[in-house]
Amino acid sequence: MSECCKNVTYTLSIVGGKWKWLIVSVLFKNEVQRYGQLKKLLEPITHKMLSQQLKELEAEKLILRKEYHQIPPKVEYSLTEKGKTLIPIIQLMSEWGKAN
Secondary structure: OOHHHHHHHHHHHHHOOHHHHHHHHHHHHHOEEEHHHHHHHOOOOOHHHHHHHHHHHHHOOOEEEEEEOOOOOEEEEEEOHHHHOOHHHHHHHHHHHHHO
């Protein structure tokens, strides 16, 4: 396998699938989002899928989960510096989609 293919394969193992890219895109445009806001903006994503994707993105240190200890519970998500490195790719995907 070529070096290029290995690098693409690695990237896809981290941010593969449509939901992770859409989550990163929403967080880029809106900076900080609560869980309910993300779910609404990403409709028709299921609770299970959103929860799973957020956990995976957090584990890869692409998003930050900030929990506030209050009632009712409040959790906010935002991009980390590492997560922000995906923005040029998202912008290129958007431009490609618009052109095609």
